[in-house]
Structures are given as structure tokens and as C-alpha cells.
Amino acid sequence: MSETREKIGGVSLDHTWYPGEDLYSDGTVEEKLLEIAKGDPALIPERIVKEKDWAVLYHFSPVRENIVSWIPFAGSDKVLEIGAGCGAITGALARGAGSVTCVELSDRRSRINAFRHRDCDNIEILVGNYGDIEPHLAKDYDYVTLIGVFEYGSSYIEGKDPYLTFLCQARDHLKPGGTLVIAIENRLGLKYFAGCREDHTGELFDGIEDYPRPAHAHTFSRPALEKLFAAAGFKTPQFYYPFPDYKLPSRIYSDERLPEEGELQDNIWNFDRERLVLFDESRTWDSLIRDGLFPLFSNSFLVMLKKDENQ
Numbered sequence: 001m002s003e004t005r006e007k008i009g010g011v012s013l014d015h016t017w018y019p020g021e022d023l024y025s026d027g028t029v030e031e032k033l034l035e036i037a038k039g040d041p042a043l044i045p046e047r048i049v050k051e052k053d054w055a056v057l058y059h060f061s062p063v064r065e066n067i068v069s070w071i072p073f074a075g076s077d078k079v080l081e082i083g084a085g086c087g088a089i090t091g092a093l094a095r096g097a098g099s100v101t102c103v104e105l106s107d108r109r110s111r112i113n114a115f116r117h118r119d120c121d122n123i124e125i126l127v128g129n130y131g132d133i134e135p136h137l138a139k140d141y142d143y144v145t146l147i148g149v150f151e152y153g154s155s156y157i158e159g160k161d162p163y164l165t166f167l168c169q170a171r172d173h174l175k176p177g178g179t180l181v182i183a184i185e186n187r188l189g190l191k192y193f194a195g196c197r198e199d200h201t202g203e204l205f206d207g208i209e210d211y212p213r214p215a216h217a218h219t220f221s222r223p224a225l226e227k228l229f230a231a232a233g234f235k236t237p238q239f240y241y242p243f244p245d246y247k248l249p250s251r252i253y254s255d256e257r258l259p260e261e262g263e264l265q266d267n268i269w270n271f272d273r274e275r276l277v278l279f280d281e282s283r284t285w286d287s288l289i290r291d292g293l294f295p296l297f298s299n300s301f302l303v304m305l306k307k308d309e310n311q
Helices: 029-038 041-051 054-060 062-069 090-096 107-116 130-136 150-156 162-172 190-194 222-231 281-290
Strands: 005-008 011-017 078-082 099-104 123-128 141-147 174-185 238-243 251-254 300-306
Touching: 005 107, 011 107, 011 130, 029 041, 029 054, 029 107, 041 054, 054 062, 062 090, 062 141, 078 090, 090 099, 099 107, 099 130, 107 123, 123 130, 141 162, 150 162, 150 174, 162 174, 162 222, 190 281, 222 300
Parallel strands: 011 123, 078 099, 078 141, 099 123, 141 174
Antiparallel strands: 005 011, 174 300, 238 251, 238 300
16 A cells, blocks of 8 residues: 655644545544544634533543543653544643654544644554554554453454453563553443443443443453463563542542542443443442452552563
């Protein structure tokens, strides 16, 4: 396929691997997202309030950036963002690091990303299927991010164990000592017991029941993730716990600073779809915290995985 490049402001788009049509889309709402991205960035908060639309909130809320904005990037760091989508965290990465290389299947989503960050000059977006682009990626990134992406591994990767393969591929694009950053829902997150629908299938209790029906995404418990990380050669994963989840995190806990009783009092909202309220989550959180079980039932995980210096 012939190489095709273009610029939107300071952002570079490379369509070398683009198949000519978007193979993934949220539909006509993306036209609205593109129109918002082309407009005045200062008006985006006003549009979020006006639209009252989950897609607009999800893709444009500045709260999305909280998941990575605290990471101490150096100004010279090279970052690879796999599955950049509409650029919800791309700006935070670009402000902290020296360069950001995005991989994104959708041309329309890539354009939304480019227009909203057109004032940046350190972002390159590679448009196309990850499997086609991956062999051409550099092997010396300081950070590789999989934010809301790892759970789709079986869609990107072929073979008997696509999630392990995905981890190993991401690891191989890190320089020695580099960091893989993963944000993903917890299959056993408390919100799913309490009446929230599974984020990807929209079904009640789907993840808790280990996806009894075919699903295009698969999330994991903490022990299952730890086994995968160990198999991929990551020895000491650092777990963090975004609350209420990694999509719109208002705070991020760690094993060094877990929540205390009485802190988790504001988690009955569910913006993307209706939910049930089957029990008092605040009281349940307090019980889990008291018994040392919060890390197993956190709604989401954020994990830092260091590549061994000798790998």
C-alpha cells in the first residue's frame, strides 16, 4: 500500500496502513464529535453540558486525562499510545512527553484526535489495523499505553492466547526499563454486583459469570491479570485503583494508600446506561475496606509494568 501522509495543524497523520474504510465506528455521533473537535476548545465544557450525551462526555471530558496526567513523564520520553480513539488522553501524553505515536484503526476518530490537538507538534497518528502497523513500530519507547484497549486483545491478535501475545508485543516495543501502562475494568468490580451492566456487552452480571455468551471484549480479575503479567515476563506489577473507574477517575488509590472507611460515598451514578441499585455500595465498600478486600473488588485497575533491564 502506498504511503499517504497529511498534517492537521501540527499533528501528522500517516495512512500508509489504512485499508480505505473505517472498520470500527460508533455511528453518526462521530460526526458530532468531529464538529466539536474542529471548534473552539474553550467551548467544549459548555458543549458537554448542553449535549447531555454519553458519547460527548466520554470522549471530551477533561476528567478522562486524570488516568495518566499524574505520571511523571520526562520531556524527552517517547510514548506509544495503542488504540488512541478520539484522543481522550493523547493531549495529556503530549504535554508530558517528548513525542507521542498513536495507533488507531479509524480514520474519523484519528481526525477527531488531530483536530482537538492541532496546536501540538509532537503527535503522530498511524491510521490502520494494529496488526498491520505493529511490525513497523520502533522498539525503544519509554512508555506504551493500553488505556481501555487490552480487553479487546482477541479482536486485534490471532492465536490461542491473544492476551498474552498482546502483552509480549507491547513489551517488545519498550526499551529496557520502559513502562507498559494498562487501564482496564475489573471483571469482579463491585459495581457489577451492585447492578451496573457490563461495560462492553451491556448485560447484567456478564463478567461476573465469566462471559457465558460470546463477547468482543474480555476483562479480568486481579489474580488473572497477575498470571498474565508474570507469563509475559513482568515481575513486579504496580496496581493502582481509579475511582469510581478508569474512564472518569476522580481519584486514584494505590497499595501504599488504599481508601479508608467512609471515603467511597459517591458511586451510584452510571452515565452510559441505566443500572439497578441492588444494595448500598457505600456500606459494602466500607466492609470490603475493613477486611482488606478493596484491591480485589475495585471497579477498575491501572497497572504499571516495568520491562526488565535485561530483556
